[in-house]
Amino acid sequence: MNLRFTGKKISALVTVLPSRETRFEDEMGNFGFSRAKSMKLKLVMGFDRHRLAGEGTCASDLCLHGLKRLFEAGELRPEEIDALLFVSQSPDHLIPATSNLIQGRAGLGRNTFCLDINQGCAGFVIGLVQAFLMLESGLWRKVVLMNGDTLSHRVGKRDRNIFPMVGDAGSVAVVENDPSGPPIHAVVYMDGSRSGVLQIPAGGARMPSTAATAVEEDVGDGNLRSKDHFFMDGPAVFNFVQTEVPPMIGELLAAAGATKEEVEYFLFHQPNRFMLEKLADALEVPRDRMPNNIVENFGNASSASIPTAIAFNLGAALRERKVRVCLGGFGVGLTWAALLMDLGPMRICELTNYGCDD
Amino acid sequence: MDELIGILQEIRPEFEFRESQDFLADGMLDSLDIVTLVAALDKRYRISIRGVEIVPENFRNLETLAALLRKYGVSA
Numbered sequence: 001m002n003l004r005f006t007g008k009k010i011s012a013l014v015t016v017l018p019s020r021e022t023r024f025e026d027e028m029g030n031f032g033f034s035r036a037k038s039m040k041l042k043l044v045m046g047f048d049r050h051r052l053a054g055e056g057t058c059a060s061d062l063c064l065h066g067l068k069r070l071f072e073a074g075e076l077r078p079e080e081i082d083a084l085l086f087v088s089q090s091p092d093h094l095i096p097a098t099s100n101l102i103q104g105r106a107g108l109g110r111n112t113f114c115l116d117i118n119q120g121c122a123g124f125v126i127g128l129v130q131a132f133l134m135l136e137s138g139l140w141r142k143v144v145l146m147n148g149d150t151l152s153h154r155v156g157k158r159d160r161n162i163f164p165m166v167g168d169a170g171s172v173a174v175v176e177n178d179p180s181g182p183p184i185h186a187v188v189y190m191d192g193s194r195s196g197v198l199q200i201p202a203g204g205a206r207m208p209s210t211a212a213t214a215v216e217e218d219v220g221d222g223n224l225r226s227k228d229h230f231f232m233d234g235p236a237v238f239n240f241v242q243t244e245v246p247p248m249i250g251e252l253l254a255a256a257g258a259t260k261e262e263v264e265y266f267l268f269h270q271p272n273r274f275m276l277e278k279l280a281d282a283l284e285v286p287r288d289r290m291p292n293n294i295v296e297n298f299g300n301a302s303s304a305s306i307p308t309a310i311a312f313n314l315g316a317a318l319r320e321r322k323v324r325v326c327l328g329g330f331g332v333g334l335t336w337a338a339l340l341m342d343l344g345p346m347r348i349c350e351l352t353n354y355g356c357d358d
Numbered sequence: 359m360d361e362l363i364g365i366l367q368e369i370r371p372e373f374e375f376r377e378s379q380d381f382l383a384d385g386m387l388d389s390l391d392i393v394t395l396v397a398a399l400d401k402r403y404r405i406s407i408r409g410v411e412i413v414p415e416n417f418r419n420l421e422t423l424a425a426l427l428r429k430y431g432v433s434a
Contacts, residue, residue, distance in 0.1 A: 040369070041390055044397040160390070222388065235389045235414070242409030274393055278409035 002255050003186040005132040009178035012075045012348040013318075014066040015171040015311045017298055018053040019353045024164050031160035032222065045165065046273030046292065050299025052152045053168040057354070059090040059148030060098050060105075062170025065354045067106055067144065069172075075348050076174055078106060082140035083113040085130055087123040087303050089200075089332065090150045091116065102146070113140070120198065121269045121331025123147055123303025124171075125339050128327075129186050131175040145173040149302040154200055156216060156225035161234045165272055167299015170354075171307035181342070185256040187248050188337040197236040198332045202227040241275060241330050245338075246282045249328065252338045260285055263340070267309045268328040270294040303329070310343065311351045318344035359420060362427075362434040365398050379419045392417050405430040 024047040028038040041047060053062070063086065070076040086099035093101075099114035113134075119126045124147050131143040148170030155162045202213035213227040225231060245268075253260065266285055270276055276292035283290075291313045294305055301308060306327055314323055322344050330336040343349075366375045366387075373386045381387040387395070395417070396407050407426065416426040424434045 037369075037391075037394075040394045044394055235392075238389075238409070239413060242412070274397065275409075278406070278412070281406040282409055 001188050002251070003129060003188065004255070005136065005184040005186070007177055007179045007181050008132050008135055008184055009176060009181050010128075010173050010343060010346065011176050011178075012070055012174040012346050013171065013307055013311060013350075014069050014348060015169060015304065015308045015351050016062040016066040016069075016354050017051045017169050017308070017351060018057060018062065019355050020052055020054060021049050022052055023049050027157075027164070030158045031164070032158070033160065041164070044274050046296040047164040048296040050152075050165070050167040050295075051169065051301075052166075052299070053150040055153070057150060057168075058092050059088050059150045059168070059170050060086070060092050060102050062150075062168070062354050063146040063148045063172055064102055064105055066170055066172035066352070067102070067146070069352055070174065070348065073348055076142070076144075078108050080142050081108055081112055081144050083115070083131075083134055083143040084108065085115050085117060085127050085143060085145045087117045087119050087127040087145070087147045088149055089118060089120055089302065090148065090153070099146075119332065119335060120149075120302045121271070121305070122329030122333065122335040122337045124306040125186070125327055125329040125337040126188070126335065127303070128173075128175065128339060129188060129337070132184065135175065135177055141176060143175045145175050147171045147173075147303040147307060149304060151230055151302055152299075154228070154230045156223070156229040158216070158224040159229065161223055162230055162232050165295050165300045167295070167301045169298065169301035169304035169308055171304045171311075173307060183256070184339060184341040185252055186337065186339045187252045187255065189244070189248065189335070191334045194236075194240065194334045195332075197233040197240070197334070198231070200228070200230050237271075237331070238275060240334060241271075241336075242278060242282065244336050245279055245328060245330055248336055248338055249283055249326065252326065252340055256340045258340060262324060263326045264289070264323050265314065266290040266326045266328065267306055267313070269300075269330055270305050270309060271300050271331075302331070308351070311349055314343070315349045315351065318346055318349040321345055359424065359434060361402075362420060362423060365402060366395065368398065369394050375420060381418060382414055387417060399427065403427065403430065403432045405432065
């Protein structure tokens with residue numbers, strides 16, 4: 001679907017990273033590859049360092065830390081928050097909604113509308129679309145969008161498809177009205193018929209977790225994981241992204257009447273360096289205008305990867321000036337979505353650390 | 359073809375690629391090897407193999423690989 005919004009902006013952005021950092025070279029012995037093969041993968045895929053939350057740390061902790069940072073900086077007051085969106089696949093509990101828990105811990109008013117959204121790699125774009133729609137109603141003036149995941153807790157440590165790239169992070173974006181803001185265009189697609197290529201099979205009502213679902217096994221692809229772990233069919237996901245994302249971006253630019261040259265940066269979800277390089281080539285966009293440095297520095301934190309990319313690559317610029325960007329997310333659902341909008345200037349656009357209990 | 363075999367053996371030196379008609383079924387290349395192979399071919403021939411062409415059918419044997427490279431003007 002094609003969507004168009006007017007008069008909206010992100011007025012502040014904080015991305016919170018767990019302070020615990022581990023390195024691919026220390027972990028690659030778990031993956032059953034030769035050192036030579038692992039080093040080639042490190043180079044091609046961008047596997048290097050990743051930030052992993054301690055066992056006791058939840059995505060909500062990271063996001064709450066970011067929210068408090070905005071309070072402390074005087075960027076936002078609790079009573080100003082009309083709605084709180086928490087986009088995550090790592091809820092604190094099955095019941096209640098984590099957004100309600102955050103509302104309580106942050107001391108927000110009872111008028112705050114809280115909503116959890118279960119989305120993954122496209123979750124920052126989906127969350128922004130939801131925030132824009134809420135602002136469009138005229139009922140709310142400030143929506144806090146939180147994107148957080150601690151999926152490293154649900155990934156098999158010997159699963160070489162996922163563990164080298166996974167990271168944990170949380171982000172907090174303040175989304176509000178901006179009557180002078182230019183139009184924002186969005187394209188969103190979803191296809192649940194292909195959802196099985198990215199899934200945690202057990203732990204929900206369809207397949208409750210049991211002792212049997214916790215047993216790690218090789219299902220034929222050389223990876224060791226259990227049914228409680230996150231599963232990714234890497235080749236199928238790669239093909240999905242390369243097939244669906246370039247035409248979606250073409251559709252977005254056509255709807256906006258914009259050219260690729262008018263877009264300063266393409267800030268996409270970052271599963272690995274290779275995938276981003278192939279997307280940049282397919283779109284005929286210079287690779288340096290599609291940053292691919294998040295996996296190597298922090299790991300892929302699902303819906304928090306785009307806000308991480310924004311703060312890491314453009315934080316200093318956005319504190320000074322406006323930057324026209326195309327945001328693109330793709331993954332779990334399957335969901336793929338993109339936005340064309342201006343970011344900045346904003347007083348706060350930063351990365352910050354969260355000390356983990358490890 | 360010798361150069362192509364050399365590139366493959368850089369990635370998986372333990373296999374004799376001339377002897378297989380299906381590298382994937384014979385367990386000689388996995389999906390991550392294909393990624394490494396594409397990166398090596400891109401660099402060697404100064405091309406960029408399109409993401410939509412990184413599918414198993416193009417990496418089954420020396421003939422399918424050579425056919426893929428011909429699309430980019432490379433005769434392997």
